[in-house]
Amino acid sequence: MGRPNRLHFDGEATADRQAIRTGDTNKYIPKMKMFSHAIIVLLALGAAALAFGFVLFAVSVTRDDAADLDKADGIVVLTGGDNRIEAGAKLMSEGRAKRMLISGVNRKVSREEMQRIVRIDNKVFNCCVDLGYEALDTVGNADETRTWANTNGYTKLIVVTSRYHMPRSLAELALVMPGVTLLPYAVTPKRFPETAWWLHVATTKVLLSEYLKFLPAVARLTAQRVIDWRDGQSVAIMPQKRADG
Structure with a gap:
């Protein structure tokens, strides 16, 4: 009786192991496909939500919704755009x-130079207009405003800035000044289209850039209110009054 062919048995064992491995892999393929499809769907939904949010944002900051403006303790002008001062x-x-x-x-x-720019009565300027030189961005504006409001004991402020900049400004201000009422006064920059903004590439770029900056600001504000809720937080309402450039 001849000896078994070892090579033959080794080949069969290898084939069996490959079959087992192939079978195991095939068993997980449907799950992997489902997981991949779920990721794709989630990414698509996220992109759609961002796009829809951008459209809502752009429409809201280019809409004319003027209304009466209440008096306040102080006025805060955030520099960086036309007609704000x-x-x-x-x-x-x-x-x-x-x-x-x-x-x-x-x-x-x-x-002295700012006094010429502001163009209001000298007596009013000298007694009642303060200049903040520390802020370099919107977050800095919020910190500078908080210090000023706390120093003067103000709890109700009119915020003056460009229409597209207003939502982020209100979010940053509310983040550092819970309990302070913010009254937005939106200014329309020169050469800023109020209708069919999507037909203007430069305007669309400005709106998209501001929208992407607004999202993390409002996310931080929401997180703070959820984690460390405090009574009397200011509500970042949409602009009540506007000034045309």
């Missing part, structure tokens, strides 16, 4: 608040 000066001239802070002033601009 002029709008704040107009509100001060109307007696809408006791004092005005211009936040984020360029350090090269003197108080």
Whole structure:
């Protein structure tokens, strides 16, 4: 009787092991496909939600929804855009608040130069207009405004900035000043289309950039309110009054 062919048995064992491995893999293929499909669906839904949110954001900041504006303790003008300082000066001239802070002033601009820009009564400017030189961005504006409001004991502020910048500004201000009422006064920049914004590439880029900055700001605000809820938090409402450029 001849000896078994070892090579033959080794070949069969190898084939069996490959079959087992192949069988195990085939068993998990449907689950892997389902997982991949779920990831794709979630990514698609996330992209759709971002796109839909952007459209809502763009429509809200280009919409004319002017309304009456209540008086407040102070006015805060966030520099960085057309007509913001002029709008704040107009509100001060109307007696809408006791004092005005211009936040984020360029350090090269003197108080005398700013007085010429503001164009309000010298007596009002000298007594009731404060210049903030520390803020370099919107987060800095919020910190500078908080210090100013706390120093003066203010709990109700009119916020003046561009329409597209208003949602993020309100979120950043509310984040550092819970309990302070914020009244938005939105300014429309020059050459900023109020209709068919999607037909203007430059405008769409500005809106998209601001929207992507707004999302983390509102996320931080929401997280703070969920984790560390405090009474009397300010509500970032949409602009009530606007000024045309």
